[in-house]
Amino acid sequence: MFLQTKMASEILWHKISEDERKEIEKRAKDIMINFSKALEKIPGIKETFVEREKFDRDQKGGVSCDNDFRKLMLENAPNHDKDFIIAERGKWL
Secondary structure, three states, X not given: OXXXXXXXXXXXXOOOOHHHHHHHHHHHHHHXXXXXXXXXXXXXXXXXXXXXXXXXXXXXXXXXXXXHHHHHHHHHOOOEEOOEEOOOOOOOO
């Protein structure tokens, strides 16, 4: 099972050039903008918000993952330090 997962991840995960990254980013923004505009045209849809008494979820006992999953996730992360994935906050905004 791990071998199949690893092979699938190698097919799906690959390095891209800076030009490809910019093109993907542009296409994703265009999709979101066009989707938002399409939603605006649908009659009867309006902004809503939910008012709740409690916003936080109760902490429960976590489920531990197997070491192969953790190793695979860290291998896929472009930047990581020990058991943590390092990501830039808000860079995509």
